[in-house]
Amino acid sequence: MTGPANVPAPIPPTLGELGRAPKALLHDHLDGGLRPETVLDLAHETGYTGLPCDDATELAAWFRTAADSGSLERYLETFAHTVAVMQTPVGLERVARECAVDLADDGVVYAEVRFAPEQHLDAGLDLDRVVDHVLEGMRAGESEARARGRHIRVGVLLTAMRHAARSREIAELAVRFRDRGVVGFDIAGAEAGNPPSRHLDAFEYMRDENAHFTIHAGEAFGLPSIHEAIAFCGTDRLGHGVRITDDITVAADGSASLGRLANYVRDKRIPLELCPSSNVQTGAVDTLENHPFDLLARLRFRVTVNTDNRLMSDTSMSREMQRLAETFGYGWSDLERFTINAMKSAFLPFDERLEIIDDVIKPGYAVLLG
Template sequence: MRRPGSEARRGSGRSCPFLHLAISARYGQLMVAPSLAEIINAPKALLHDHLDGGLRPATIVELAAEIGHQLPATDPERLGEWFAAAADSGSLVRYLETFAHTVAVMQTEAGLRRVAAECAEDLAADGVVYAEVRYAPEQHLERGLTLPQVVEAVLAGFAEGSARAAAAGRPIRVVCLLTAMRHAARSMEIAELAVRYRDAGVVGFDIAGAEAGYPPTRHIDAFSYLQRENAHFTIHAGEAFGLPSIWQALQWCGADRLGHGVRIIDDITVGADGKAVLGRLAAYVRDKRIPLELCPSSNVQTGAVASIAAHPIGLLHDLRFRVTINTDNRLMSRTSMSREMSLLVDAFGYGWADLQWFTVNAMKSSFLPFDERLKIINEIIKPAYAKLLSQYTA
């Protein structure tokens, strides 16, 4: 089926002659386009962020020196540029290879705790009020740590960083997902670990890694166990691989959310008249309100889409899929939640109403208990966006 180009989507800021004005795609209101500085101060919710993909370059340099790990560059600025360039290859496999250097410096309790604390601080400084950060405990055992020690170090780091952020006037709630690697055979062990720590800050489970050749059904025992334990899980699917990956994640494994899921666009056809026709799988995903953890910049880097302007998020938003905006790997993409939102404002002409919609979608789709989700939506997100909407609506 034909994947629609950006011309099929309405509200593209690239075709609008007024740089600082946009039409809200949801309400049709003439609004001042949110600036990056303004977006930073708006509350945001993040569901798909990798701990080992968001380190500060300076931290990598310092931790690598302590353990004698050789880096491609020892100047933090040059190292950050190297990560971005190496990841910007159009290949998911090559993209994933950059993690060898970040994972290498996350093999001690002190290293893990520092990275987690800085993650919480960095997200809070960007205006994120709720974040689900994921990582694979099995990748942090090279220097003798046990799986529980890894989890406890990360949780301690999140608590430490969140406390520092709150003291700085930027409160944030950070929880985590435990990830199992698709190519390995430890998914049941990691699933059991997620259940063991679910009352301590681990809200769910995930599998990640190269999709091709490693279908999610290889880990069906782990997913069945999680369902029996009433636990939440998402699955990386529909990023580098197509509709079969999404179908398996949902219909065989029972995923609550789709990590990326961008290739659902392959089951949508847009005719010459601009009318979209959904295939059976796309209709199911929309009807069931299955959240899509879309990561625009990362999707471009890995070759899942050609550009931000051509990203299916525009059409999926207009068709009212449960779309969320995410960072994936802030270091490799040199991005933040605010930057991702700003890129979409430029590409699709989104206004504050749209950014609120994406944010509420994320909180509705989070793995927190319902009452806790509702509290963040009603007491933090909606009041802040109501103020922004009233201030900037023409």
């Protein structure tokens, strides 16, 4: 990772330098990345009166503080406000457009952004129209970024809420739109009491259609959630997966012993969509210093860096990389590896993944590595 103990650790890149690095993002929630100003604007336009304040700076601070609870369930409560203002065609398209632009401005060249269509039906839209408007917004954002000299490709993941009973319907929706910008399927929400195996029919349908999916597992709940996601549901990736460390024993000398499940995840190269800042906020880990990202990276799991919810965590891909670099002493070669890990794991055809790696990511890091 960072070389022998007698070799000085690399100087952590600055935020400005990181902004120029090409990045790939696999785990970002559309309803968790709104600009505070947009939340206020859409609330005023739609007549939503539930916001805790009417100032963008104060609202940003409120989201960050409210999400900083150490509980996934309380963390998820903050989404009531963002989802409330994402019920109209105008709102959905604006949020999606700004998402693509903001990610591109941060140097993200490929992103998979997820959202739950079933949560955006309050104003009379149906599921297909919800997806249509989000995809239209994403394409507009890609075009806007391109006009400003930034190039990004955004794929959409359709999420089903694990406490609800619409997962098969959302899986069918994902397949219906897979040639129009939807690249996969996901389930999300509180893990405890809502195991992934409750949604087996949705995952069986996705496999039957040769379609990609990821599962939120191993964030607030431990190994049983990860085991079910892999063994019963056949997930391609693990959303978070941080609790895989429950199956890893680290000795006093630093050596690690992997249990059967951890070995299987590593052997099969199952990608871990790790979200460091969010994992601290939800209580999956207590501090960034104790985050198992570095352990998993040193053990050569396929770790990826992700934002989860940029508004709630007051973060970006550049900030997540900076925090990891400052905490664990990573240099450009480490960050390049994590980025290539993500691009290898994207829900794109192989040749398209390879093209982004060879033509965008590697040349971009070659410049930074000097």
